[in-house]
Amino acid sequence: MTQNDTQSSVFKVTGDHLNRLLKSGDRHKYDYGHAIVVSGPPGQSGAARLAARGALRIGAGVVSVFCSEACKGENAARLDAIMVKTYREAQGFIDQLSTLKPSAICIGPNLGLDPENRQRLIDIVSLGVPLCLDADAITLVAQDPRPISAAMHPQVVMTPHEGELRRLIPKAFSQTTCRITLAQTAAQTLNCTVLFKGSDTIIARPNGDCTVVSSKPFAHAAWLATAGSGDVLSGMITGLLAKGFDAFDAAALGAHLHLHCAETIGPGLIAEDIPEALPAVLTRCLEMKNNLV
Numbered sequence: 001m002t003q004n005d006t007q008s009s010v011f012k013v014t015g016d017h018l019n020r021l022l023k024s025g026d027r028h029k030y031d032y033g034h035a036i037v038v039s040g041p042p043g044q045s046g047a048a049r050l051a052a053r054g055a056l057r058i059g060a061g062v063v064s065v066f067c068s069e070a071c072k073g074e075n076a077a078r079l080d081a082i083m084v085k086t087y088r089e090a091q092g093f094i095d096q097l098s099t100l101k102p103s104a105i106c107i108g109p110n111l112g113l114d115p116e117n118r119q120r121l122i123d124i125v126s127l128g129v130p131l132c133l134d135a136d137a138i139t140l141v142a143q144d145p146r147p148i149s150a151a152m153h154p155q156v157v158m159t160p161h162e163g164e165l166r167r168l169i170p171k172a173f174s175q176t177t178c179r180i181t182l183a184q185t186a187a188q189t190l191n192c193t194v195l196f197k198g199s200d201t202i203i204a205r206p207n208g209d210c211t212v213v214s215s216k217p218f219a220h221a222a223w224l225a226t227a228g229s230g231d232v233l234s235g236m237i238t239g240l241l242a243k244g245f246d247a248f249d250a251a252a253l254g255a256h257l258h259l260h261c262a263e264t265i266g267p268g269l270i271a272e273d274i275p276e277a278l279p280a281v282l283t284r285c286l287e288m289k290n291n292l293v
Contacts, residue, residue, distance in 0.1 A: 008180050008202070008210035011252045018286055020245065021059060032061030033103030033242025036085070037235060038124070039067035040110035040136075045075055047109030047135070047231040050271050052082045054235025055106070057275040058257070059282075060242040066097060094123040104130040104241035108137030109231040122148055130155040130241035130250075133192075134234040141190070142167035149190050154206075156192035157237055157251045159230065165196055184208055193247040195237075197230070201255045205248050213255040218263045228271025233258045235275075257281055 023032065035055040039048035048065050056063040064083040065075050075084045087096040097105075107124055111117050118140045125131065125148055133141065138160050141148050145168065165186055166173050172185045183202035187194040196202040199221070201213040215221035233254055240250035261277040262269055 008212050011203070011211040011213045011256060013253065013256060013285070017249065017253055020243065021282060022286065023059065029061035032059055033239075033244065034062040034064065034101060035060040035235075035238045035242040036064045036066050036097070036100060036102040036105050037109070037238065038097075038105065038107040038111065038120070039065050039071050039075060040112050041068070042070045042074065044110040044112065045071050047228065048106075049075065049078055049082070050228045050231040050275075051106050051109050051134075051235030051238065052079070053272075053275040054232040054278075055239035055242065056082055057278040058236045058239035058243075058254070060104075060239035063239070064100060066100070093120050094127070097124070098127065102129050102242075104132070104238045106132045106134065106234050106238040108132075108134035109234060111136040111140075113139060118143070122151060125151040125153075125156065128153055128155075130238075130247065131157070132234045132238045132241065133158045134230060138164045138168065145190065152191040154192075155241065155247050157195060157241070157247045158186075158190065158192050159195045159197065159234055159237070159251070160186070161197040161230075165194075180204075180210055180212075184210055193251055195251040195255060203248060203251045203255065209248065211248075211252050213252055213259070215259055218259045220262050220266045220269070221259055223265070223267060223269035224258065224262045226270055229258075229269075229274065232271055232274040236278075257285070260285070 037048045037052045039045045052063050052065050064085045066085050067075055069086045072086050087093055121137055121140050169186050179202055183194050183196040183204040187204040187206045191206050194204050199215045204210045237250050237254040260281045261274045264277040264280055265273045
């Protein structure tokens with residue numbers, strides 16, 4: 001089976017998307033949602049900070065990094081507008097997270113693959129809060145998808161690259177090479193929106209709806225192949241979820257804006273640059289309205 005065997009639409013930014021990116025003077029920060037990024041262990045929390053900056057720059061009203069007490073110092077030393085919220089290992093993780101009233105959660109960047117994190121992931125998915133699963137969270141799902149898939153809901157976005165997707169749906173890879181079909185199969189199997197990373201990023205819903213965000217119009221897209229770039233994308237998606245975008249639109253719009261950031265920065269891009277490019281990208285988007293590439 002080839003890429004052409006399954007039809008999909010090319011993603012287009014609409015006026016509605018752009019209007020919802022705006023902020024209004026008669027609203028306050030909590031109207032734009034509280035995005036929470038779950039941090040990895042000490043010494044591995046940088047990925048969570050990158051995701052958090054992506055969420056804040058995309059327009060979430062409040063962003064927190066949720067970490068163990070042992071990570072508090074390293075996160076607090078590197079963050080200002082982003083809050084650092086801690087949990088105590090001896091107390092209920094999910095109860096402590098719930099008290100923060102998250103509008104959307106990102107979990108996975110450098111999370112770690114300990115059994116405790118697997119249970120935390122199951123508990124977070126079970127909350128029913130809009131959610132972006134990336135990196136180690138995807139690996140944890142792949143180890144045994146059944147308990148997590150049972151708790152999946154329409155507002156979950158999963159962001160695998162090819163190796164991660166292969167671990168999630170290995171049988172499908174033996175039956176087709178069509179990336180669109182693979183993304184659709186994963187979305188249907190896992191009952192969530194799947195963003196399949198690649199030069200053509202495929203976003204699929206469980207019902208089979210599918211759109212493509214292509215890097216081809218962007219001369220500098222290849223510079224996104226750098227450590228931490230995917231963490232920023234996950235944070236951007238989480239910020240859009242916190243603002244009220246549905247999972248499918250948050251994934252597609254996040255991927256599209258991610259490419260525009262790469263084009264703005266150009267050669268030499270590193271992950272830390274991407275959130276800082278968003279003000280210029282968003283300004284151009286909002287000025288151009290429906291004429292965005």
